[in-house]
Amino acid sequence: GNSVTQMEGPVTLSEEAFLTINCTYTATGYPSLFWYVQYPGEGLQLLLKATKADDKGSNKGFEATYRKETTSFHLEKGSVQVSDSAVYFCALSEGGSYIPTFGRGTSLIVHP
Amino acid sequence: DTEVTQTPKHLVMGMTNKKSLKCEQHMGHRAMYWYKQKAKKPPELMFVYSYEKLSINESVPSRFSPECPNSSLLNLHLHALQPEDSALYLCASSRGQDTGELFFGEGSRLTVL
Numbered sequence: 001g002n003s004v005t006q007m008e009g010p011v012t013l014s015e016e017a018f019l020t021i022n023c024t025y026t027a028t029g030y031p032s033l034f035w036y037v038q039y040p041g042e043g044l045q046l047l048l049k050a051t052k053a054d055d056k057g058s059n060k061g062f063e064a065t066y067r068k069e070t071t072s073f074h075l076e077k078g079s080v081q082v083s084d085s086a087v088y089f090c091a092l093s094e095g096g097s098y099i100p101t102f103g104r105g106t107s108l109i110v111h112p
Numbered sequence: 113d114t115e116v117t118q119t120p121k122h123l124v125m126g127m128t129n130k131k132s133l134k135c136e137q138h139m140g141h142r143a144m145y146w147y148k149q150k151a152k153k154p155p156e157l158m159f160v161y162s163y164e165k166l167s168i169n170e171s172v173p174s175r176f177s178p179e180c181p182n183s184s185l186l187n188l189h190l191h192a193l194q195p196e197d198s199a200l201y202l203c204a205s206s207r208g209q210d211t212g213e214l215f216f217g218e219g220s221r222l223t224v225l
Contacts, residue, residue: 032212043116043202043216044155089154093212099168100212102154 002027004090004103012109013080021075021106023064023090031092033057033066033073034100038087047075047088085110115139118203118217126225127193133220135186135203143209144186146178147202149219155202161186162209193224 007022025031032051036044048057053068062077073090090103116137125131135144143162147155160168161180175197177189186203200221204214 034212041218043118043204043218044214045216046213049213087152091212098210098212099157099160100214105152105154107152 002031002092002094002101004092004101006088006090006103006106008104009087009107010109011106012111014111015082016079017110019075019077019080019084019108021088021090021108023073023075023103025071025073025090025092027071027092027094029094031094033064034091034093035062035064035073035075036089036091036102038089038105040086044089080108080110082110082112084108116203116205116215116217118201118220120220121218122221122223124223124225125190125193127195129193130189130191132190133188133201133203133222135188135217136184137205137215138184139205139215140183141205141207141215142183143206144180145204145206145214146176146186146188147204147216149200149202159188160209167209190222193222195224198222198224 003026034049035047037047038044048059050057050066056065064075087105089105091100093100119134146158149155158172159178164180175192179187200219202219203217
């Protein structure tokens with residue numbers, strides 16, 4: 001079956017530091033990949049997505065590239081802000097069901 | 113601002129109460145979802161409605177009863193809940209059931225005493 005593996009958090013950074021949150025996946029076919037973000041006290045929001053190999057999704061300074069050869073979709077940001085503190089979920093969706101499979105989530109804490 | 117609206121934001125109920133959670137979207141989406149989320153965990157799928165018909169029920173106990181009165185509304189009726197049902201209940205919608213791109217509401221925080 002499909003699965004998503006994310007690095008365990010929390011990830012703690014100082015403001016303006018570089019961020020990487022690792023995500024790898026297992027799928028039977030050619031999934032679409034997503035990063036969702038959940039700010040404290042809120043629901044999940046789609047942050048970015050990629051639908052095929054080598055696609056790069058980007059939004060709000062965050063980027064992730066769909067790497068089929070390494071089955072990865074790592075999230076990066078060059079300079080984090082305190083307001084980026086949240087839980088980040090990697091997810092995949094594949095034909096047939098299309099219901100997203102979520103990773104465990106990675107908490108990011110950014111200090112001033 | 114989220115385009116999926118959930119009410120109430122907070123709900124406290126006893127184990128013998130009957131209450132309902134409500135969800136509304138006006139994006140013309142034809143699939144709607146209920147998820148349950150415990151602290152520090154990913155959301156767990158409970159139900160999916162596609163074109164107002166229940167298409168997925170993830171073996172949820174019968175004390176949770178979903179209802180989709182029309183394409184914009186989704187309810188979750190609660191009865192005889194247990195304290196372990198305390199969680200954040202998230203509603204989501206999508207253009208159809210053929211995409212993993214979901215739009216979530218802010219959730220209803222449920223506490224069962």
